[in-house]
Amino acid sequence: xxxxxxxxxxxxxxxxxxxxxxxxxxxxxxxxxxxxxxxxxxxxxxxxxxxxxxxxxxxxxxxxxxxxxxxxxxxxxxxxxxxxxxxxxxxxxxxxxxxxxxxxxxxxxxxxxxxxxxxxxxxxxxxxxxxxxxxxxxxxxxxxxxxxxxxxxxxxxxxxxxxxxxxxxxxxxxxxxxxxxxxxxxxxxxxxxxxxxxxxxxxxxxxxxxxxxxxxxxxxxxxxxxxxxxxxxxxxxxxxxxxxxxxxxxxxxxxxxxxxxxxxxxxxxxxxxxxxxxxxxxxxxxxxxxxxxxxxxxxxxxxxxxxxxxxxxxxxxxxxxxxxxxxxxxxxxxxxxxxxxxxxxxxxxxxxxxxxxxxxxxxxxxxxxxxxxxxxxxxxxxxxxxxxxxxxxxxxxxxxxxxxxxxxxxxxxxxxxxxxxxxxxxxxxxxxxxxxxxxxxxxxxxxxxxxxxxxxxxxxxxxxxxxxxxxxxxxxxxxxxxxxxxxxxxxxxxxxxxxxxxxxxxxxxxxxxxxxxxxxxxxxxxxxxxxxxxxxxxxxxxxxxxxxxxxxxxxxxxxxxxxxxxxxxxxxxxxxxxxxxxxxxxxxxxxxxxxxxxxxxxxxxxxxxxxxxxx
Amino acid sequence: xxxxxxxxxxxxxxxxxxxxxxxxxxxxxxxxxxxxxxxxxxxxxxxxxxxxxxxxxxxxxxxxxxxxxxxxxxxxxxxxxxxxxxxxxxxxxxxxxxxxxxxxxxxxxxxxxxxxxxxxxxxxxxxxxxxxxxxxxxxxxxxxxxxxxxxxxxxxxxxxxxxxxxxxxxxxxxxxxxxxxxxxxxxxxxxxxxxxxxxxxxxxxxxxxxxxxxxxxxxxxxxxxxxxxxxxxxxxxxxxxxxxxxxxxxxxxxxxxxxxxxxxxxxxxxxxxxxxxxxxxxxxxxxxxxxxxxxxxxxxxxxxxxxxxxxxxxxxxxxxxxxxxxxxxxxxxxxxxxxxxxxxxx
Numbered sequence: 001x002x003x004x005x006x007x008x009x010x011x012x013x014x015x016x017x018x019x020x021x022x023x024x025x026x027x028x029x030x031x032x033x034x035x036x037x038x039x040x041x042x043x044x045x046x047x048x049x050x051x052x053x054x055x056x057x058x059x060x061x062x063x064x065x066x067x068x069x070x071x072x073x074x075x076x077x078x079x080x081x082x083x084x085x086x087x088x089x090x091x092x093x094x095x096x097x098x099x100x101x102x103x104x105x106x107x108x109x110x111x112x113x114x115x116x117x118x119x120x121x122x123x124x125x126x127x128x129x130x131x132x133x134x135x136x137x138x139x140x141x142x143x144x145x146x147x148x149x150x151x152x153x154x155x156x157x158x159x160x161x162x163x164x165x166x167x168x169x170x171x172x173x174x175x176x177x178x179x180x181x182x183x184x185x186x187x188x189x190x191x192x193x194x195x196x197x198x199x200x201x202x203x204x205x206x207x208x209x210x211x212x213x214x215x216x217x218x219x220x221x222x223x224x225x226x227x228x229x230x231x232x233x234x235x236x237x238x239x240x241x242x243x244x245x246x247x248x249x250x251x252x253x254x255x256x257x258x259x260x261x262x263x264x265x266x267x268x269x270x271x272x273x274x275x276x277x278x279x280x281x282x283x284x285x286x287x288x289x290x291x292x293x294x295x296x297x298x299x300x301x302x303x304x305x306x307x308x309x310x311x312x313x314x315x316x317x318x319x320x321x322x323x324x325x326x327x328x329x330x331x332x333x334x335x336x337x338x339x340x341x342x343x344x345x346x347x348x349x350x351x352x353x354x355x356x357x358x359x360x361x362x363x364x365x366x367x368x369x370x371x372x373x374x375x376x377x378x379x380x381x382x383x384x385x386x387x388x389x390x391x392x393x394x395x396x397x398x399x400x401x402x403x404x405x406x407x408x409x410x411x412x413x414x415x416x417x418x419x420x421x422x423x424x425x426x427x428x429x430x431x432x433x434x435x436x437x438x439x440x441x442x443x444x445x446x447x448x449x450x451x452x453x454x455x456x457x458x459x460x461x462x463x464x465x466x467x468x469x470x471x472x473x474x475x476x477x478x479x480x481x482x483x484x485x486x487x488x489x490x491x492x493x494x495x496x497x498x499x500x501x502x503x504x505x506x507x508x509x510x511x512x513x514x515x516x517x518x519x520x521x522x523x524x525x526x527x528x529x530x531x532x533x534x535x536x537x538x539x540x541x542x543x544x545x546x547x548x549x550x551x552x553x554x555x556x557x558x559x560x561x562x563x564x565x566x567x568x569x570x571x572x573x574x575x576x577x578x579x580x581x582x583x584x585x586x587x588x589x590x591x592x593x594x595x596x597x598x599x600x601x602x603x604x605x606x607x608x609x610x611x612x613x614x615x
Numbered sequence: 616x617x618x619x620x621x622x623x624x625x626x627x628x629x630x631x632x633x634x635x636x637x638x639x640x641x642x643x644x645x646x647x648x649x650x651x652x653x654x655x656x657x658x659x660x661x662x663x664x665x666x667x668x669x670x671x672x673x674x675x676x677x678x679x680x681x682x683x684x685x686x687x688x689x690x691x692x693x694x695x696x697x698x699x700x701x702x703x704x705x706x707x708x709x710x711x712x713x714x715x716x717x718x719x720x721x722x723x724x725x726x727x728x729x730x731x732x733x734x735x736x737x738x739x740x741x742x743x744x745x746x747x748x749x750x751x752x753x754x755x756x757x758x759x760x761x762x763x764x765x766x767x768x769x770x771x772x773x774x775x776x777x778x779x780x781x782x783x784x785x786x787x788x789x790x791x792x793x794x795x796x797x798x799x800x801x802x803x804x805x806x807x808x809x810x811x812x813x814x815x816x817x818x819x820x821x822x823x824x825x826x827x828x829x830x831x832x833x834x835x836x837x838x839x840x841x842x843x844x845x846x847x848x849x850x851x852x853x854x855x856x857x858x859x860x861x862x863x864x865x866x867x868x869x870x871x872x873x874x875x876x877x878x879x880x881x882x883x884x885x886x887x888x889x890x891x892x893x894x895x896x897x898x899x900x901x902x903x904x905x906x907x908x909x910x911x912x913x914x915x916x917x918x919x920x921x922x923x924x925x926x927x928x929x930x931x932x933x934x935x936x937x938x939x940x941x942x943x944x945x946x947x948x949x950x951x952x953x954x955x956x957x958x959x960x961x
Contacts, residue, residue: 032956035958036956036958038958038960183956227960230960231960232960232961233959233960234953234957234958234959235957235958235959235960236953236954236956236957236958237956238954246951246952249946249948249951250948250951250952253946253948258703260699260702260703262699279946279951280935280936280938280939280940281936281939281940281942281943281944281945281946282945282946282951283936283946285702285703285932285936287698287699287702287932289695289728290695290724290725290727290728291724293692293695293725294692294694294695294698294724294725294728295695297688297689297692297695297696297699297725298695298696298698298699298702299699300688300696300699301668301686301695301696301697301698301699301700301701301702301703302699302700302702302703303699303703304686304696304699304700304703305699305700305703305704305707306703306704307703309699309703323689324689324692326689327688327689331686416960417952417953417954417957418952419949419952420948420949420952455704456663456666456684456700456704456707457663457664457684457704457706457707458663459663460663461663461684462662462663462682462683462684463684463685464632464678464679464681464684464685464686464687465685465686465687466678466679466685466686466687466688467671467687467688467689468687476634477634477679
């Protein structure tokens with residue numbers, strides 16, 4: 001029978017199940033497929049810190065949210081229009097985030113007595129029968145049973161067959177959204193090329209899910225989301241950590257240097273190490289160090305030797321790297337330190353997102369120790385931010401801190417990737433060999449207070465550097481009081497001077513003056529821009545400025561802040577940028593803070609802004 | 616520096632810097648510095664090809680006094696800095712200078728991993744069994760019951776045995792020397808330099824201010840013939856003022872025997888084999904004070920306990936880089952930027 005196709009402008013869909021149900025993979029595959037269909041999109045994976053949290057419990061629910069549409073998509077969406085719930089706990093954990101009238105696709109096999117008890121439904125209540133789902137479109141599918149039936153001819157164990165049920169659901173969704181299976185078939189064929197029985201089972205389950213939608217008469221409507229009006233060009237789907245990796249390699253190639261990456265595994269930064277390890281043919285040297293301190297120390301050694309050296313970690317690892325960061329700034333060697341922030345303090349919330357390491361990046365070291373700080377604002381922007389961090393490190397001979405976070409690291413969006421030829425070279429200046437024995441001054445500076453890189457092995461440049469205060473010019477150890485003050489100030493001036501080499505602060509959206517400015521940094525970009533866009537459409541004179549450069553600030557930032565009656569600073573922390581802005585510019589700002597390990601929603605920020613504007 | 620037939624010949628002095636050496640007068644570090652410079656002159660090492668990396672402590676001031684490249688880094692981390700440098704620049708000759716506190720306390724973790732990875736560089740660990748730069752606290756190699764500023768009632772820490780530690784983590788070159796025997800020290804520096812992989816040389820070094828005489832039992836003219844044994848590959852283990860004593864293996868137990876009175880001949884003795892890791896472990900255990908279970912004390916071994924070949928970390932790493940290029944071809948930036956799946960918006 002023919003089924004109607006309804007066109008939708010945007011959809012927010014959430015995949016939720018046990019942490020072993022493969023929801024992250026299902027979400028990622030659906031996302032890749034969505035990207036290929038031409039939609040704009042944003043994703044938000046949300047998973048527990050435990051690899052396999054207790055099965056069936058609320059704590060073990062793993063979720064993946066995708067917002068896609070035929071218009072500009074800036075956030076993963078507040079509430080969902082479609083929830084896929086693989087068991088009772090997944091339903092219970094997500095019911096509150098469902099928009100009225102939304103669709104719930106439930107695996108009815110995940111609602112037996114045990115599942116209901118583990119999900120803490122009291123007194124034998126079954127939400128599928130109790131009426132709590134009235135008002136939603138509930139699509140009941142016995143996924144486990146149907147998957148087993150589809151695989152009846154397979155020799156796999158029941159356990160292995162059950163692992164294919166996410167493919168059944170994915171197949172059903174591909175039917176529902178009128179999609180091709182090709183991208184997922186390609187993925188499976190590549191991933192399982194050596195496990196043919198599993199490959200066959202996954203493909204069978206995927207197709208069974210698709211055909212199920214087609215043949216079961218209860219489903220009368222399919223949906224379609226038209227391509228978004230994205231800028232012309234070639235696109236790919238990209239996650240933040242992968243974009244960061246590509247940014248680092250690109251910078252190394254454009255500087256003509258090998259890339260060294262020293263790191264110790266830590267969530268949510270580990271994928272950077274995994275990914276870079278795949279690119280050895282780009283002369284990428286990855287070193288899994290014995291600890292966070294060795295990771296940065298090895299990078300300092302590699303930098304001394306002339307590699308583009310990078311270390312990556314998250315908050316607790318930043319704390320451990322602190323002393324070595326001080327060494328790098330004292331030596332004046334280029335180094336990029338990536339902090340993929342997560343909830344803190346201490347071990348905190350390893351898999352949840354937060355922006356709470358800004359003050360640590362700016363101030364968290366002993367002594368007067370200025371280090372430039374750069375932040376990425378979206379998954380694809382991690383590419384630009386990483387490239388820029390490398391450029392500043394190499395051209396200004398300084399460590400640079402690059403801030404990303406868990407939300408950016410694991411989030412995805414379409415990326416209009418550049419052509420290699422269009423990316424500028426990064427000029428690096430080395431000291432030339434010396435033949436005549438003239439005195440060599442390793443800490444001689446140019447007009448931007450930058451010293452040149454003097455590589456071991458260069459004839460005639462033998463010299464010693466170290467963490468002790470050094471005499472201007474010669475670099476010899478010096479305890480001279482006036483020299484110390486001079487060196488402290490010159491190191492500060494060198495970092496301040498970088499402001500001459502970065503662009504002025506631009507607005508993401510909105511007029512150059514008005515009632516309200518949103519000032520943000522990091523992963524809140526999409527959220528703030530979408531709220532500002534809404535308010536502009538409602539006639540409010542609101543603008544949005546988003547900081548990439550947190551140290552030094554762009555020259556015009558102080559002036560910009562004066563052009564608006566009020567400034568709201570939304571952050572996923574307890575008001576860190578707000579403090580810095582007040583301190584630097586004596587400008588009163590209104591903080592908006594959420595510290596729950598999840599992004600701020602559009603409704604929350606918009607509501608707050610309207611309150612501030614007394615509307 | 617002199618020139619012979621157009622080639623520059625470097626003397627030991629040419630490896631000294633213009634910086635005033637600031638160790639305490641009488642410190643054992645002077646002797647070590649001198650022997651390193653002398654050994655380098657013997658090898659005619661290019662000053663631009665050598666890098667000294669150190670941590671923090673008295674010994675770690677060493678790079679400032681060597682006219683080579685050098686980095687005085689942070690406490691305990693020299694092995695990690697040096698590993699990164701070696702990966703970046705395998706052709707450089709890297710020396711790590713550390714001490715008992717820097718290398719075995721705050722930096723103990725890094726030393727483990729440096730040794731097991733077998734990074735191609737040389738470690739000189741100056742062991743003076745005390746914290747000198749912080750003015751006299753006990754160190755991880757200090758003997759039990761040691762009274763120091765931080766242990767007024769005596770230290771209750773059991774000391775680490777540096778050579779057993781190095782062998783325990785599969786170091787490929789493990790040796791011991793002392794500041795008061797400069798000839799042997801120089802020989803050990805040359806052996807360290809010749810080794811492929813991480814060489815670990817422990818050097819007994821007297822701190823005449825805070826721990827004077829710590830090794831006197833091994834350096835004192837009256838006693839040293841009885842308390843020390845110099846290892847030579849392929850030679851029997853003999854010691855004593857007239858070489859009249861030897862070490863014999865009684866199953867796995869080393870025992871001291873007399874060659875003149877006990878009826879043993881040189882043929883009965885343990886023949887030193889640098890490549891035998893089990894025997895090296897036993898030699899590292901010649902560590903206890905005299906009077907163990909009524910046995911005559913085992914002498915303290917000096918020389919190369921163990922030297923073996925194993926591929927270096929940097930050669931394996933660069934081997935993988937080359938293999939990746941061979942398999943995939945040199946990386947193409949445009950392919951990297953585009954990834955595997957793209958689409959066009961027209």
